[in-house]
Amino acid sequence: MIKFLIKGLLRDKSRSRLPIIVVSLGVMLTVFMHAYITGFMGDTFEMNAKFSTGHVKVMTRAYAENSSQLPNDLALIESGKLLANLRLNHPYMEWTPRIQFGGLIDAPDSTGETRSQGPAIGLGIDLLSGNTGEAERLNLTSSLVQGRLPIKKGEALLSDDFARKLNVIPGDEVTLIGSTMNGSMSMHNFTVAGTVKFGTEIMDRGSVIADIEDVRAALDMEDASGEILGFEKKGFYENKKAENMSAVFNSTSSNADDEYSPIMKSLSQQGNMGQYVQMSELWAAYISLIFIFAMSLVLWNAGLLGGLRRYGEVGIRLAIGEEKGHIFRSMIVESFFIGLAGSVLGTAIGLFFAWLVQTYGIDISGMMKGASMMMPTAIRARITTPDFYIGFIPGVISTVFGTMLSGIGIYRRQTATLFKELEA
Amino acid sequence: MESSNTIIIKGLYKRFPVGKGEFTALSDINLNFAQGEFTGLIGPSGSGKTTLLNILGSLDVPSEGEALVLGNSIGKLTTHEAANLRKVSLGFIFQSYNLLAVHTVYENVEFPLLLLKLSATERHKMVMDALEWVGLTDKIKSKPPQLSGGQCQRVAIARAMVKKPSLVLADEPTANLDAANSHHILKTMETLNRELKTTFVFATHDDKVISYLRRKVYLLDGRIDKVEVIHPNS
Ligand SMILES: Nc1ncnc2c1ncn2[C@@H]1O[C@H](COP(=O)(O)OP(=O)(O)OP(=O)(O)O)[C@@H](O)[C@H]1O
Numbered sequence: 001m002i003k004f005l006i007k008g009l010l011r012d013k014s015r016s017r018l019p020i021i022v023v024s025l026g027v028m029l030t031v032f033m034h035a036y037i038t039g040f041m042g043d044t045f046e047m048n049a050k051f052s053t054g055h056v057k058v059m060t061r062a063y064a065e066n067s068s069q070l071p072n073d074l075a076l077i078e079s080g081k082l083l084a085n086l087r088l089n090h091p092y093m094e095w096t097p098r099i100q101f102g103g104l105i106d107a108p109d110s111t112g113e114t115r116s117q118g119p120a121i122g123l124g125i126d127l128l129s130g131n132t133g134e135a136e137r138l139n140l141t142s143s144l145v146q147g148r149l150p151i152k153k154g155e156a157l158l159s160d161d162f163a164r165k166l167n168v169i170p171g172d173e174v175t176l177i178g179s180t181m182n183g184s185m186s187m188h189n190f191t192v193a194g195t196v197k198f199g200t201e202i203m204d205r206g207s208v209i210a211d212i213e214d215v216r217a218a219l220d221m222e223d224a225s226g227e228i229l230g231f232e233k234k235g236f237y238e239n240k241k242a243e244n245m246s247a248v249f250n251s252t253s254s255n256a257d258d259e260y261s262p263i264m265k266s267l268s269q270q271g272n273m274g275q276y277v278q279m280s281e282l283w284a285a286y287i288s289l290i291f292i293f294a295m296s297l298v299l300w301n302a303g304l305l306g307g308l309r310r311y312g313e314v315g316i317r318l319a320i321g322e323e324k325g326h327i328f329r330s331m332i333v334e335s336f337f338i339g340l341a342g343s344v345l346g347t348a349i350g351l352f353f354a355w356l357v358q359t360y361g362i363d364i365s366g367m368m369k370g371a372s373m374m375m376p377t378a379i380r381a382r383i384t385t386p387d388f389y390i391g392f393i394p395g396v397i398s399t400v401f402g403t404m405l406s407g408i409g410i411y412r413r414q415t416a417t418l419f420k421e422l423e424a
Numbered sequence: 425m426e427s428s429n430t431i432i433i434k435g436l437y438k439r440f441p442v443g444k445g446e447f448t449a450l451s452d453i454n455l456n457f458a459q460g461e462f463t464g465l466i467g468p469s470g471s472g473k474t475t476l477l478n479i480l481g482s483l484d485v486p487s488e489g490e491a492l493v494l495g496n497s498i499g500k501l502t503t504h505e506a507a508n509l510r511k512v513s514l515g516f517i518f519q520s521y522n523l524l525a526v527h528t529v530y531e532n533v534e535f536p537l538l539l540l541k542l543s544a545t546e547r548h549k550m551v552m553d554a555l556e557w558v559g560l561t562d563k564i565k566s567k568p569p570q571l572s573g574g575q576c577q578r579v580a581i582a583r584a585m586v587k588k589p590s591l592v593l594a595d596e597p598t599a600n601l602d603a604a605n606s607h608h609i610l611k612t613m614e615t616l617n618r619e620l621k622t623t624f625v626f627a628t629h630d631d632k633v634i635s636y637l638r639r640k641v642y643l644l645d646g647r648i649d650k651v652e653v654i655h656p657n658s
């Protein structure tokens with residue numbers, strides 16, 4: 001009997017091939033959409049993490065309170081020791097110190113008089129020690145427009161728009177006018193090594209990027225760091241993990257009564273990123289749900305139609321003495337395998353497309369002009385564990401459910417009525 | 425006396441709910457069928473032929489009265505018992521063949537045997553015998569869409585006969601066939617009836633079928649109008 005049913009299933013294209021194609025398509029879309037949304041949301045976080053928040057960030061309590069003002073007078077002192085400790089205790093994280101600062105960039109002419117000037121947001125990062133991966137993290141090499149990356153002390157990068165405005169080119173000297181940790185004015189000369197364009201409005205307006213040791217020297221911040229950023233070595237931000245790590249750190253290494261003691265904050269605990277994290281989790285859930293729901297409806301209907309189409313077969317099987325329950329169960333089993341085959345196929349194809357978009361991305365930089373939040377300029381899907389099973393929800397469950405509903409028709413109807421329909 | 429009867433019908437009524445009221449499709453049917461009969465229910469459209477055949481086939485139940493088929497009282501069977509009765513003892517032939525299109529002639533005929541848990545060798549022999557009876561041994565690998573209407577109905581007869589049921593119920597088996605094919609399948613059924621002692625009950629208004637019947641039960645508006653018995657030597 002089983003052999004007989006399998007033969008029927010395989011030979012009847014409208015019973016096997018067509019439903020499998022429909023299920024595959026639905027599952028493929030579900031899987032792809034999920035990976036896509038996850039990727040898009042994740043990318044936005046990674047952008048912000050890389051340029052500003054880290055997956056977690058360590059600051060002094062006072063700095064954290066006023067972090068938008070870049071209060072370097074409240075920076076972490078003796079940050080080398082803290083950094084070493086963090087690296088020791090959390091070896092699966094990449095730790096890197098940074099100093100964010102504000103100031104003026106002054107481009108002098110040959111006589112030393114101001115030729116042009118502009119306000120700048122500065123970022124001191126570990127460029128020259130060569131072991132914190134900052135250049136890759138900030139994507140400096142591919143963001144270069146002119147010149148090259150700094151390779152020795154005293155060199156800096158300017159954002160390309162800013163350099164044009166100031167009318168400087170690589171090789172020119174500029175002066176950073178800022179304030180030291182103690183509040184007095186400081187001047188420090190940099191050679192422009194190159195110019196960069198990140199494709200995000202806020203980073204491209206007026207920034208200067210220099211090695212952190214230079215910045216320390218310029219701002220009189222010996223062994224101090226404004227912040228220490230931690231990044232998951234495996235790459236992606238995981239909210240729960242980051243929040244837990246922060247909680248543990250704060251309960252063991254932070255002192256609530258000392259405003260200079262360090263405090264760790266996860267990405268979600270900084271600025272309004274928390275809202276975004278929540279929002280994105282909700283969104284991903286909603287969109288996936290809506291999609292799963294829609295696909296379920298489609299596949300359920302497909303299952304329903306498939307079942308209805310087979311009333312003739314059902315009739316003859318009843319007539320030769322097969323029991324209703326047996327017919328019903330065999331139809332369910334069939335639809336289960338159809339759903340399973342379609343889901344496996346659809347998941348595979350969906351993952352493949354997701355992988356393509358994860359690897360190559362879709363360029364959306366044109367749509368991102370003027371965005372105030374750091375948004376990625378290319379959308380990349382991100383394949384996560386749920387992608388491997390999420391498609392099976394509409395794929396298997398709805399297909400079986402649809403068949404069940406149409407099968408209930410077999411139960412509801414009097415056998416004789418079924419035969420009437422059969423004769424018609 | 426009763427034990428020699430394959431079918432005993434006593435005071436049978438069948439009413440269908442229609443809107444708020446009911447429609448009486450069969451009224452006070454009293455009728456017996458002996459083992460090995462070749463009988464037809466004859467009557468105009470709507471006279472209740474199919475309704476009665478469905479009850480005899482345990483596909484439907486009486487509203488009142490009794491129908492004993494091979495000792496089973498139809499209205500009182502569980503669905504399991506009814507299915508078992510059909511599986512073991514009944515064969516159906518329909519006007520529209522109802523063959524499974526994606527299965528071969530052989531598989532269509534083998535289908536009823538799959539439920540009977542017979543060995544493959546037994547099944548093979550029985551299928552080949554049945555196809556021999558209807559003269560289709562050369563078509564075992566064909567599929568129904570490749571066959572003519574007459575051939576399809578012969579496959580359906582083989583399918584109904586393959587398990588050698590005691591009773592075959594045939595509802596307008598010739599309605600879709602031309603004269604030559606009608607006579608062909610009727611002769612086949614007549615032979616099977618003679619050789620296997622299978623009881624045949626037809627529902628028909630086709631004169632070709634009627635001419636083969638040995639007993640004619642005329643229905644009119646759900647009642648038995650008259651019964652004619654054709655004596656073999658007349
Ligand atoms: N399920 C049902 N519900 C309501 N009325 C029904 C039902 N089944 C049959 N009838 C009615 O019972 C009567 C007898 O129907 P039946 O199908 O037995 O006729 P028939 O003699 O087989 O006719 P035909 O030669 O057209 O096949 C008809 O008037 C039909 O409308």
Ligand SMILES: [Mg+2]
Pocket residue numbers: 473474475595627
């Ligand atoms: Mg009829």
